[in-house]
Amino acid sequence: MKVLLVNPPSLESSLLADVSVPRLPWSLAYLAGVLEQGGHDVQILDLYPIHDPQEVKQRILGCKSSLVGITATTPYIHSAYHLARMFKTSHPETIIVLGGWHPSALPERTLEECPSIDIIVRGEGEMTLLELCNSIDSHGMDTSTLSRILGLTFKSKEGGIESTPARPLIQDLDTLPFPAVHLLPMDEYPEDMSNLGAVFSKDDKFSLLITSRGCPFNCLFCADGLMYRQTTRYRSIENVIEEIKFMKKHYGINFFGIIDPDFLQKPERVYLFCRTLIKEHIKIKWGCQARVDTIPPGLLRLMKATGCYRIYYGVESGSPRILKKINKRIKLSQAHKVIQMTKEAGILVIINMMLGLPGEREEDIVASWKLIKDLSPDNVYLNLTKPLPGSELFDRYFQALPESEKKRITWSDFYFTVEYVESRDFSFRNLPLEKIRHFQRLIMIDYYFSISFLKKVLLDLKSFRHFKFYVRAFLAMLYAILTRG
Structure with missing residues (x-):
């Protein structure tokens, strides 16, 4: 069966895209690997690097497949709808399938909002999509056959919507083939994209x-539990190392961004990972995400010795009251200790902070501002809280809405791009939106235009192309600050 997997276009301008890590469609690469292994003819159309709407249209018109699978998170759902309509208009016989966090959280509503979509794949998609393609290959769009495939939501013959039971999670991740990187347009990604981790080498x-899927925690704002059900499954370190060696040998990749929600959740596993890299003389650069409460002393220096260049920590708030309210289950003392340890090990620190959290008052935002100054990270992401479908926060927010407003939700209000200036005042926020945006602007100015940050940038310059990157980043950040009023 001929299958096309599609990643929607970027919502960012080319200016911001130049200084942002591309959303490499790794979920599609995993799906493609499984489908290829199952004997299907697969292509990936990654529209993320394409900023010209006419070029997007031309690429869609040039693609003809039996089935088109589109991935979408909430910020990209309108873009996915647009793509589905374009494919259906140009190729009416094509079966349109949507997967990802947003359609998994709201499958019935998704089908209602976009009639061009035929089927929703809910949750972890590899085995569901493979069974779906095999079934359509043999039986076409026979709904009685579709109803036996776990993890689907689709339109029934009677005109209603039918959902099959949820599919169990894949327990042995080592059984999955490596992502089908050969199907990605690696030559279309920005030349400097590997430089965005502050390692500027041509x-x-x-x-x-x-290396793992899932997280056992249940933060109020996070939708990961929808897909992974508060559990974590791990690939063996042997399997991970084999993928690294494969990528180095076949694609020359030496720079890995580990995107597990918490790579350091099992420290003994990270020790094994690092010692295996040393034992097998594998030289790479890598970064990861982690919580501040799962790192033992001594591990960070070993990580640095094996090429770890940065760690992204989700701190979220400088207010203990708010941390408790969002079920973060960390202490500020842990953040201070671990971030200091990370700096001493020579690893760059990036922290995520959130404004507009439920119940947040001005003094809580001031506490977050102070924490940023005290921690002095190498970079900080300062996001406005959005109630993403699949999270507990969305469930609370949605249930509290009057029935008349539930159908009028505009998903564009859930964008996360720096350039998007939010206009929706979500009801769970304690402070008015203008006040929150004002604080966001002040904190960004205080951090990015501080003497300490500018000095850090100047000392870090290694080449002219490095300098050009920082100029573009400065212009993008200046635009973001000015648009917040």
Whole structure:
């Protein structure tokens, strides 16, 4: 069966895209690997690097497949709808399938909002999509056959919507083939994309790496539990190392961004990972995400010795009251200790902070501002809280809405791009939106235009192309600050 997997276009301008890590469609690469292994003819159409709407249209018109699978998170759902309509208009016989976080959280509503979509694949998609393609290959769009495939939501013959039971999670991740990187348009990604981790070398080639799926925690704002059900499954370190060696040998990749929600959740596993890299003389650069409460002393220096260049910590708030309210289950003392340890190990620190959290008052935002100054990270992401479908926060927010408003939700209000200036005042926020945006602007100015940050940038300059990157980043950040009023 001929299958086309599609990643929607970027919502960012070319200016911001130049200084942002591309959303490499790793979920599609995993799906493609499984489908290829199952004997299907697969292509990936990654529209993320394409900023010209006419070029997007031309690429769609040039693609003809039996089935088109589109991935979508909530910020990209309108873009996915647009693509589905374009494919259906140009190729009416094509079966349109949508997967990802948003349609998994709201499958019935998704089908209602976009009639061009035929089927929703809910949750972890590899085995569901493979069974779906096999079934359509043999029986076409026979709904009685579709109803036996776990993890689907589709339109029934009677005109209603039918959902099959949820599919169990894949327990042995080592059974999955490596992502089908050969199907990605690696030559279309920005030349400097590997530089965005503050390692500015012309010869670096970047790739993502997933060593586990899921997280046992249940933060109020996070939708990961929808897909992974508060459990974590791990690939064996042997399997992970084999993928690294494969990527190095076949694609020259030496720079890996590990995107597990918490790579350091099992420290003994990270020790094994690092010792295996040393034992097998594998030289790479890598970064990861982690919580501040799962790192033992001594591990960070070993990580640095094996090429770890940065760690992204989700701190979220400088207010203990708010941390408790969002079920973060960390202490600020842990953040101070671990971030100091990370700096002493020579690893760059990036932290995520959120404004507009439920119940947040001015003094809580001031506490977050102070924490940023005290921690002095190498970079900080300062996001406005959005109630993403699949999270507990969305469930609370949605249930509290009057029935008349539930159907009028505009998903564009859930964008996360720096350039998007939010206009929706979500009801769970304690402070008015203008006040929150004002604080966001002040904190961004205080951080990015501080003497300490500018000095850090100047000392870090390694080349002219490095300098050009920072100029573009400065212009993008200046635009973001000015648009917040």
